[in-house]
Amino acid sequence: MNIIIITPAGPDSKAGNRATAMRWQRLLQQSGHQVAVETEYQGVQCDVLIALHAWRSAKAIKAFKAAWPGTPLIVVLTGTDIYYHQHEYPEVTYESMDLADLLIGLHDLVGKDIPKRYESKLLTLRQSADKPEAFGGSRLEPGQFHICVLGHLRDEKDSLRAAVASRHLPDDSNIIVSCAGKPHSDEWRERALQESRSNPRFRWLGELNATELGTLIAVSSVMVISSVMEGGANVISEACRAELPILASDIPGNRGLLGDDYPGYFPAKDDRALADLLVRVESDEEFLAELKKRVVELSDTFQPEQERQSLEKALALVGQPKA
Template sequence: MNIIIITPAGPDSKAGNRATALRWQRLLQQSGHQVRVETEYQGAQCDLLIALHAWRSANAIKAFKAAWPESPLIVALTGTDIYYHQHEYPDLTYESMDLSDLLIGLHDLVARDIPERYAHKLLTLRQSADKPDVFGGSRLESGQFHICVLGHLRDEKDSLRAAIASHHLPEDSNIIVSCAGKPHNDKWRELALQESRSNPRFHWLGELNRPELATLIAVSSVMVISSIMEGGANVISEACRAELPILASDIPGNRGLLGDDYPGYFPVKDDKALAELMARTENDGAFLAELKKRVIALAETFRPEQERQSLEKALALVVAAKD
């Protein structure tokens, strides 16, 4: 098939939507499809269009359906679509969902958080990650217990929660929190710099390349994901594939990937509860081992081949619906 993928994130962006679009392009090309990634729909004819983000890609979605009303359209729902834009901008968000022939959700609980009228359109897909060359905790440093936080620094990620939590740790703790990511704006840059200067347990590393990220994961014993909203964070896929235990905020986007019985949740924005979990991973070997056992068991669900098969299922469903 001739497929266009629309993502609002530009070619130089390292945002999750851009990474997802490029990964889907690669996986679909492996299946023999011709795939272009664009930030705006330019009117070109194609066999199928996939739009990442119902709200941000609304103009592209409307333009495509106006030009080619009988051509299949898939809309992938992001965390901000589900947990923000459908409430703040319902008309535009729901119009995109109405125009779609299929909706893709990126965690298992999406159906609970969108209107029931869309349930028949929804397909769940787990984002994948490649098997890493090095695994979490494979290069531990003596006398330090490294906890990493990965991703752009922004409000939705509550990116400094682990750094704030580290203030509540006992003095004899060896925990070091390392945060890798580009600040969303000047406010976040200044917040990260201020925390780095005032908190000896916190290091902001800025935006790292892939080898540098691999090194950070290798020296880390735990990853913290403190988001207040997620549509299905790819960093969970990466942590599980790297066998790196996760402490995660208790939100649907995390529960929908890690499971309701995962033992490493903490209440959103609760730095004291997070500090207690961080200290427990440092001092309770059995608890840390249980977290690692859980992420290893989940790793198989985040394989690229499984994601490719899910994409092929999505294509088959919309094509069959049009026949």
């Protein structure tokens, strides 16, 4: 099939939407499809259009359906779609969802957080990650217990929550928090720099390339995901495939991937509760081992082949284009 993927994130972006679009392009091409990734719809005919983000891609969605009303449209719901835009901009967001022939949710609880009328057109898909190559060095550097935080620095990610939590740790803790990601604004850049200067337990590494990110994951003992809203974070896929234990904010987007019985949750925005969990993972080997056991058990659900098959299922559900 000839497929166009629309993502609001530009070619130079390392945002999640761009990464998803490029990964899906690769997976769909492996299945024999022709796939183009665009930031705007140019009016070109195709067999299926996949739009990432109901609200941010609304213009492209409307233009496509106006030009080709009989051609299948798949709309992928992001975290901000589900937990912000559908409430703040319902007319635009719901119009995109109404125009879609199929909606894709990226975690298991999406159906509970959108209107029931969309239930019949919702397909859940888990984003995948490659299993990293074995890292030659020790995960634990002598005298340090590494915590990593990955992702763009922005309000939705509550990106410095682990840094703030580290200020509550006892003096004898060996925890170091390393945060990798591009700041969403000058304000976030200044906040990260200030935290790095004033907090000896915190390092902001800026935006890293894939190799550098892989090394950071490999030398870390735990990943913290502190978001206040998520549509299904790909960093969870990466951590599980790397067998890296996770401490996650207790929000639907994380529960929808890790499960209700996952033991590593803390209340969103609660740095004291996160600090307590950080102390526990550093000092309680059995608890850390249990977290690792859980992510290892989940690892197979984030395989690229499974994601490719889910994409093929989505294409089969919308069917061939109408004449």
